[in-house]
Amino acid sequence: MRFELKPPPHALPTTSVPKVMRHVIYALAPAAFAHVWFFGWGICINALIATAAALGAEALMLRVRSRPVKPALLDGTATVTAVLLAFAIPPLAPWWVPVIGAVSAIVLAKHLYGGLGSNLFNPAMVGYAVLLISFPVEMTYWLPPRGAELGHSPVGAWDSLRFAVTGSLPQALAVDAVTQATPLDLVREGLTSMQTLAEVQAGPLFGGMGGRGWDWVNSLIAVGGLYLLFRGIIRWHIPVSMLAAIAVLAAVFHTLDASRFASASFHLFSGASLLGAFFIATDPVSAATTNRGRLIYGAGIGILVYAIRTWGGYPDGVAFAVLLMNATVPLLDRYTRPRIYGRPR
Amino acid sequence: MSTGTPIARGLLPERLIIPMDQQAGPAAVPVVEVGQRVRKGEMIGRPGGLRSAGVHASASGTIGAIREGPVPTVNGLTTSLCVHLQTDGRDEQAPSEGWPRERDARIDAICNAGIVGLGGAVFSTAEKLRDDAECDLLILNGAECEPYISCDDMLMREHPLEVVRGALAMMDLTGAESTVFAVERDKPDALRAVREAAAQLGDTRIEFARVPTVYPAGGERQLVELLTGREVPSGSYPPAAGCICQNVGTAFALDRFMRRGEPLTSRIVTVTGNGVAHPANVEVPIGTPIGDLIHFCGGYRGDVTRLILGGNMMGYALPGDNLPITKAGNCIVAAHADEIRESTGEWPCIRCGDCADVCPPRLLPQQLLRAATVRDFDQLDSLGLNDCIECGCCDIACPSQIALTERFRQAKQAWAVVSQRAAMADLATRRHRRKLARLAAQTEDIHRQQDDLIAAIGSEDSRAMIEAAVARASRRRGESDTAH
Ligand code: SF4
Numbered sequence: 001m002r003f004e005l006k007p008p009p010h011a012l013p014t015t016s017v018p019k020v021m022r023h024v025i026y027a028l029a030p031a032a033f034a035h036v037w038f039f040g041w042g043i044c045i046n047a048l049i050a051t052a053a054a055l056g057a058e059a060l061m062l063r064v065r066s067r068p069v070k071p072a073l074l075d076g077t078a079t080v081t082a083v084l085l086a087f088a089i090p091p092l093a094p095w096w097v098p099v100i101g102a103v104s105a106i107v108l109a110k111h112l113y114g115g116l117g118s119n120l121f122n123p124a125m126v127g128y129a130v131l132l133i134s135f136p137v138e139m140t141y142w143l144p145p146r147g148a149e150l151g152h153s154p155v156g157a158w159d160s161l162r163f164a165v166t167g168s169l170p171q172a173l174a175v176d177a178v179t180q181a182t183p184l185d186l187v188r189e190g191l192t193s194m195q196t197l198a199e200v201q202a203g204p205l206f207g208g209m210g211g212r213g214w215d216w217v218n219s220l221i222a223v224g225g226l227y228l229l230f231r232g233i234i235r236w237h238i239p240v241s242m243l244a245a246i247a248v249l250a251a252v253f254h255t256l257d258a259s260r261f262a263s264a265s266f267h268l269f270s271g272a273s274l275l276g277a278f279f280i281a282t283d284p285v286s287a288a289t290t291n292r293g294r295l296i297y298g299a300g301i302g303i304l305v306y307a308i309r310t311w312g313g314y315p316d317g318v319a320f321a322v323l324l325m326n327a328t329v330p331l332l333d334r335y336t337r338p339r340i341y342g343r344p345r
Numbered sequence: 346m347s348t349g350t351p352i353a354r355g356l357l358p359e360r361l362i363i364p365m366d367q368q369a370g371p372a373a374v375p376v377v378e379v380g381q382r383v384r385k386g387e388m389i390g391r392p393g394g395l396r397s398a399g400v401h402a403s404a405s406g407t408i409g410a411i412r413e414g415p416v417p418t419v420n421g422l423t424t425s426l427c428v429h430l431q432t433d434g435r436d437e438q439a440p441s442e443g444w445p446r447e448r449d450a451r452i453d454a455i456c457n458a459g460i461v462g463l464g465g466a467v468f469s470t471a472e473k474l475r476d477d478a479e480c481d482l483l484i485l486n487g488a489e490c491e492p493y494i495s496c497d498d499m500l501m502r503e504h505p506l507e508v509v510r511g512a513l514a515m516m517d518l519t520g521a522e523s524t525v526f527a528v529e530r531d532k533p534d535a536l537r538a539v540r541e542a543a544a545q546l547g548d549t550r551i552e553f554a555r556v557p558t559v560y561p562a563g564g565e566r567q568l569v570e571l572l573t574g575r576e577v578p579s580g581s582y583p584p585a586a587g588c589i590c591q592n593v594g595t596a597f598a599l600d601r602f603m604r605r606g607e608p609l610t611s612r613i614v615t616v617t618g619n620g621v622a623h624p625a626n627v628e629v630p631i632g633t634p635i636g637d638l639i640h641f642c643g644g645y646r647g648d649v650t651r652l653i654l655g656g657n658m659m660g661y662a663l664p665g666d667n668l669p670i671t672k673a674g675n676c677i678v679a680a681h682a683d684e685i686r687e688s689t690g691e692w693p694c695i696r697c698g699d700c701a702d703v704c705p706p707r708l709l710p711q712q713l714l715r716a717a718t719v720r721d722f723d724q725l726d727s728l729g730l731n732d733c734i735e736c737g738c739c740d741i742a743c744p745s746q747i748a749l750t751e752r753f754r755q756a757k758q759a760w761a762v763v764s765q766r767a768a769m770a771d772l773a774t775r776r777h778r779r780k781l782a783r784l785a786a787q788t789e790d791i792h793r794q795q796d797d798l799i800a801a802i803g804s805e806d807s808r809a810m811i812e813a814a815v816a817r818a819s820r821r822r823g824e825s826d827t828a829h
C-alpha cells in the first residue's frame with residue numbers, strides 16, 4: 001500500500017480568509033439595517049455599486065498582473081473593502097462616487113502595492129480620502145435621520161436609486177433642502193461661529209449621545225465589533241486602545257471647558273469612532289501585528305482622531321488618522337517584537 | 346476515540362524488524378548473527394556509544410537477517426541496520442540480570458536495558474539521570490504530546506503503580522528535591538489513578554499538577570514554563586532550567602526493568618484515525634511492522650490517503666506500512682482525505698497575527714515567513730527561527746492556510762547548509778592565512794639569518810677574518826704569479 005507524503009501538520013486548518021471576511025460582513029449587517037431605518041436605502045445602493053466596482057477593479061488588476069482571478073474574487077476581501085467604504089459615503093450619492101472610491105481603494109491602495117496582504121494603507125480609507133479630497137461637496141450629502149422632524153420625509157428607496165443613477169432628485173426635492181449635515185459637522189461649524197456646544201447640541205439632530213440615529217447605528221457597530229472579538233477574528237488591543245485614547249482626551253478637555261469641547265460619549269458615538277475602532281483600524285493587513293504594536297497603533301489613531309476633529313480641518317478624522325498610523329506600522333512591527341521564549345531581553 | 350477500550354495486548358507478528366538506530370544518540374551495534382536463536386529480552390545490539398542504548402529481541406525466535414533498511418526515526422525516514430527476527434511464538438524469556446546496588450551501575454544497567462524517552466524524543470534515559478547538573482525538580486510528563494495521542498493516558502489509568510514506582514526510582518537516581526507529576530485537566534481518571542497509587546505506596550513527595558489541555562503543553566519546554574515559570578534557555582535542554590523531564594511511559598519501562606529485569610521491548614502505541622477499523626491503544630513489540638499493527642486493529646477501513654507516524658500535528662507521513670514501530674513510535678494515524686489538511690493553495694498572508702497568538706515560544710511566524718521567503722538569515726536569526734519547535738500551531742490557525750511550519754523547516758535546513766558553507770569557507774580562509782603567516786615567518790627567518798650575517802660582517806673579528814681572507818687571496822695570487 002502506498003500513501004501520500006505531505007509534511008506536517010496534518011490537522012485541518014481552523015479558519016480561512018473567506019470565512020473571516022464572511023464574519024466581518026455578518027458583523028456589519030445589524031448596523032446596516034439601522035442605517036437603512038434611519039437614513040434610507042442609500043447605504044445599500046452604495047454598497048452594491050461599490051462592491052460591483054471593487055470586484056471589477058480587482059478582476060482587472062489581477063488580469064493585468066497575470067494572477068489567478070477567481071480565488072481572489074471569492075476571498076471576500078474586495079467585498080469587505082467596498083462595504084466599509086459604503087458606510088463612509090453619504091446615503092445620497094451619484095453612482096460615480098462609490099465607483100471612484102472603490103476603484104481607488106482597489107487599484108491605488110491594494111494592487112499598486114502588490115495586492116492582498118501587501119498594501120501599506122487601508123484600502124477603504126484610501127478610497128474615502130480620495131473622495132473627500134476630490135468631491136468635498138458630494139461627500140456632505142448626508143440625510144436627516146428618521147424622526148428628526150425637520151419637515152422632510154426621508155428620501156425613499158426609489159429616490160435614492162434615481163439620484164444614484166441621474167445625480168438629481170425629483171422636481172419637488174432640492175438636494176440642498178433634503179440633505180443635512182452630520183452631528184460632527186454641526187458641532188464644528190457651530191463652534192467656529194462662536195456658538196457654545198450646548199447651543200449646538202440643542203438642535204433637532206442631537207439627542208442621546210452621538211446624535212439621533214447615529215446612536216443606534218454606532219451601538220450596533222459596537223455589537224458587531226464585539227461579535228468579531230468573541231469569534232476571535234479581531235483582538236481587543238486596537239479597539240480598546242483607540243477608544244480609550246479618544247475617551248480620555250475628550251474627557252480631559254470636556255472637564256476643562258465643557259462649552260467648547262464635546263463629551264467623551266459624544267466623541268465615541270458620533271462619526272466613525274466605533275466603525276474605525278472595530279472594523280477599520282483592525283484591518284489586519286494595514287495594522288500593526290504584535291500586541292504591543294497594536295496598543296500603540298490604536299492609541300495613535302485615537303489621539304489623531306481627537307486632534308483632527310478638535311483642531312484640524314476636517315469634521316471627522318478617522319480616515320486620516322488610520323492612514324497616518326498605517327505608515328508607522330513597519331516600524332511598530334519591528335520594534336515591538338515580543339521577547340522570545342528562553343532568550344534574554 | 347481510542348480511550349474507550351483497555352490497552353490491547355497479545356500482538357505478536359511473525360516477523361520483527363528491529364532497527365539499531367532507535368534512539369537520539371548513536372545507533373546500537375548488532376551482537377547477534379544470522380541464524381542465531383534469541384529469547385525475548387536478549388540483547389541483540391549493544392549501546393553504540395555515549396547517549397546510545399541497548400536494543401533487545403522483542404520476542405523469542407531466530408535471527409533471519411541483519412541488513413540496512415528504511416527506518417522512521419525522529420529525524421525522518423532514514424536507513425539503519427535492522428535485525429530481522431523470525432518469531433517462534435514460544436515467548437521464552439531471557440533470564441534477568443537483577444537490579445544493581447550502586448547508582449552508577451544502575452545507570453549503566455538502564456542504558457544497557459535500552460530505556461529511552463518514550464514521549465517521542467527517545468533521548469537516553471540513563472544519560473538524563475546521570476547528568477549531575479543542578480536539577481532540583483523532576484517533572485513527570487503525563488501530558489500527551491498531541492491531541493490524537495492517548496497512550497500515556499491509558500498507561501496511567503491501567504498501570505498507575507508501576508508509573509509511580511518508576512517515578513520514585515527516578516527521584517532517587519537524580520536526587521531531585523521535588524517531583525511534579527503533570528496530568529492534563531481532561532484526564533481525571535488518569536490523575537485519580539496515579540494519585541491513589543502514590544497514596545498506596547505511602548509516598549508524600551510527589552506533587553500532582555493539573556495542566557490545561559492546550560497543545561503543545563506536553564512539550565518539555567512548554568511544560569517547564571507552565572509548571573515553574575522558568576524558561577529553558579534558547580538552544581539548551583530542560584536541565585539548563587534546573588529540571589529533568591521524564592515521560593510516564595519511561596517511568597513504566599524503568600519500573601518493569603527494576604522489578605522484573607525486563608529490558609525495553611515493547612511500548613504502548615495509539616492507533617487511530619477514521620481509516621482504521623478499531624482504534625485502540627496497543628502494547629506493541631518493538632519492531633512490529635506497522636501493517637501488522639493495523640491488521641491487529643481490524644485492518645484499514647475505507648480509503649486511507651495518509652498514514653501518519655506520530656500525531657497529526659508533528660507526526661510525519663509514511664510512504665508505506667512495511668516500516669517498523671520503533672521506541673519513538675507513539676501513535677499511528679490512518680487518515681481519510683476529509684480529516685487531514687489538503688494543501689489546496691494558499692492566500693497571501695493577511696498579517697492577521699493569529700499565528701503569533703498561538704506560537705508557544707512567542708515567535709512572529711508572519712515576520713519569519715517574510716524573512717524565509719527572501720532567505721534573509723540575519724533576520725531569521727533575530728526572529729528566532731531556531732527557537733521554532735515546529736509544533737504546527739501557526740499553520741492550523743492561519744486563515745490564509747499558509748504552510749508556515751514547512752517553510753520554517755526548509756529555512757532551517759537552508760540555514761544549516763549556508764552556515765556550514767560559511768564555516769567551511771571560514772576554515773579555508775583561516776588555513777590560508779595560517780599558511781601565509783607560516784611562509785612569512787619562514788621568509789623572516791631567512792632574512793634574519795642574512796641580517797645576522799650582515800651584522801657579523803660589521804663586527805671586529807669579522808674584519809680580521811676579512812683581512813685574513815684578503816691576505817690569503819693576495820698570497821695565492823703572488824704564488825700563482827711566481828708560478829708563471
Ligand atoms: S496567521 Fe497566516 S495570514 Fe495571519 S499573519 Fe500569520 S501567516 Fe499571515
Ligand code: SF4
Binds near residue numbers: 750
Ligand atoms: S511551528 Fe509555528 S507556532 Fe510552532 S513554534 Fe514554529 S513558528 Fe511557532
